[in-house]
Amino acid sequence: MTDQLQWIQTELDTLKDQGLYNHIRTLASPQGPWLVVDGKKALNFCSNNYLGLANHPRLVQAAKEIVDRYGVGPTAVRSIAGTMDIHLELERRLAQFKGVEAAVTFQSGFCANLAVIPALVSKEDVIFSDELNHASIIDGSRLSRARIERFAHANPADLERVIRANAGSYRRGLVITDGVFSMDGDLAPLDEIYAVSSAHDLMLMVDDAHGEGVVGKGGRGIVDHFNLHGKVDVEVGTLSKAFGVVGGVVAGKSVIVEWLRQRGRPFLFSSAVTPPDVAACLAAVDLLEESTDLVDKLWENSRYFKTEMKALGFDTGLSVTPITPIMLGEAPLAQQFSRELYNEGVFAMAIGFPTVPQGKARIRVMISASHSRDDLDYGLQAFAKVGRKLGVIR
Numbered sequence: 001m002t003d004q005l006q007w008i009q010t011e012l013d014t015l016k017d018q019g020l021y022n023h024i025r026t027l028a029s030p031q032g033p034w035l036v037v038d039g040k041k042a043l044n045f046c047s048n049n050y051l052g053l054a055n056h057p058r059l060v061q062a063a064k065e066i067v068d069r070y071g072v073g074p075t076a077v078r079s080i081a082g083t084m085d086i087h088l089e090l091e092r093r094l095a096q097f098k099g100v101e102a103a104v105t106f107q108s109g110f111c112a113n114l115a116v117i118p119a120l121v122s123k124e125d126v127i128f129s130d131e132l133n134h135a136s137i138i139d140g141s142r143l144s145r146a147r148i149e150r151f152a153h154a155n156p157a158d159l160e161r162v163i164r165a166n167a168g169s170y171r172r173g174l175v176i177t178d179g180v181f182s183m184d185g186d187l188a189p190l191d192e193i194y195a196v197s198s199a200h201d202l203m204l205m206v207d208d209a210h211g212e213g214v215v216g217k218g219g220r221g222i223v224d225h226f227n228l229h230g231k232v233d234v235e236v237g238t239l240s241k242a243f244g245v246v247g248g249v250v251a252g253k254s255v256i257v258e259w260l261r262q263r264g265r266p267f268l269f270s271s272a273v274t275p276p277d278v279a280a281c282l283a284a285v286d287l288l289e290e291s292t293d294l295v296d297k298l299w300e301n302s303r304y305f306k307t308e309m310k311a312l313g314f315d316t317g318l319s320v321t322p323i324t325p326i327m328l329g330e331a332p333l334a335q336q337f338s339r340e341l342y343n344e345g346v347f348a349m350a351i352g353f354p355t356v357p358q359g360k361a362r363i364r365v366m367i368s369a370s371h372s373r374d375d376l377d378y379g380l381q382a383f384a385k386v387g388r389k390l391g392v393i394r
C-alpha cells in the first residue's frame with residue numbers, strides 16, 4: 001500500500017553512502033563576507049556575490065524606496081497585465097551597459113536559457129554545445145527539440161569537426177557555450193569559437209552568468225573581454241551573481257529581443273521579477289557604470305588568494321577567474337575537507353558528481369570584492385591547517 005515511493009528513499013540512501021548527498025546549510029545573516037551558518041559565524045567562500053552587492057547599502061535603499069511607490073509584486077505576466085516602466089528601464093540600462101541593441105529580462109538565468117534556446121531552434125535544427133555547458137543550457141536545448149551535438153570542452157577545432165560531420169543535415173544551427181565555466185573557472189575561447197561559427201553561418205550564443213560583472217571592462221562580460229561587440233548574437237546573463245539580486249537577461253540584437261517578447265515561454269507564461277528586485281538591479285548598474293573599483297578589487301583579491309593557495313601546495317586547476325576550485329579527487333575527501341573547514345570557521349562547499357565528473361571532486365572557493373585581506377588570510381590559514389591534517393599538502 002505505502003511503498004510506491006520506497007525507491008526514493010533507496011536513492012537518497014545511496015547518495016548518502018557515496019558522499020553525494022547535498023547537505024544544505026541554513027543561513028541567519030545577509031550574504032556578506034561573513035555569515036551566520038547553522039548558528040556559527042563563518043567566512044563566506046561559497047556565494048557568487050562577486051562584488052558584494054547582495055547586501056550593498058545602495059541596492060538595499062533602492063529596493064526599500066521602490067516598494068513604497070510600486071508595491072511588491074507584478075501580479076501577472078507582462079504580456080497580459082502590462083509591464084512596469086521600471087522593468088523596461090532596467091532593460092534599457094542593461095543593453096547600454098553591455099553595448100548591445102536591446103535586452104529583455106527573465107525571472108532567472110535558468111529561465112533565460114529556457115526562453116531563448118527554444119525560441120531560436122526547433123526540430124529541424126541543430127545545437128552545437130560545449131560538453132561542459134550549464135544544466136540550464138542543456139534543459140533549454142532539450143526543450144527546443146533540436147538535435148544536440150556536443151563538442152569537446154573549450155575546443156574550437158573539435159567544434160569545427162562536429163559542424164563538418166553534420167553538414168547539410170539541418171535547417172538552422174546554433175552554437176552555445178558558457179562564457180566562464182562555473183566549476184573550473186576557465187574561459188571559453190570565444191574569439192575562436194566566433195571565427196568557427198561565423199565561417200559556417202551559424203548563430204552564436206554565450207551564457208555569461210559568471211562573467212557578467214566580473215570579466216571585461218568594468219564587468220561588461222566576456223563579449224567585451226574578447227572585443228566581440230556586435231558579433232555574438234545572444235548573450236545570456238544573470239542578475240543573481242555579481243549583480244547580487246535575482247533575474248536573468250538576454251542581450252543582443254533587437255530582433256532577437258523582440259522575438260523573445262513574442263515567443264519566449266518564460267516571458268509569456270510566468271510573472272516578472274518584483275519591483276524591489278528591479279530597483280536593486282538598477283542601482284547595481286549605476287554602481288558598475290560609476291566606477292570599476294569593485295571589479296578591480298575582486299580581481300586583486302582573486303590573484304592574491306590563488307597565488308597563496310598555490311604556494312601552500314594546493315591544485316587550483318584551470319581557473320583564470322575568481323572561481324577557485326581546490327582539486328581533491330574523491331567526493332568523500334572533499335566533503336570531509338568542507339566539514340573541517342567549517343569547524344575552523346570557513347564556509348566552503350564540496351562539489352562532487354554529477355555537478356563535476358567522478359573523481360574530480362573539489363572545494364570551490366568563491367572570492368568576492370567584499371573580502372578584506374584579513375578575511376583572505378583567515379581562509380588561507382584554515383586551508384593550510386585542514387590540508388595538512390588530511391594529507392592533501394605537506
Ligand SMILES: *Cc1c(COP(=O)(O)O)cnc(C)c1O
Nearest residue numbers: 108109110134182207209238240
Ligand atoms: C548560475 C547560472 C545560471 C542560472 O542563473 P540563475 O539566475 O541563478 O537562474 C545559468 N547559466 C549559468 C552558466 C550559470 O552559471
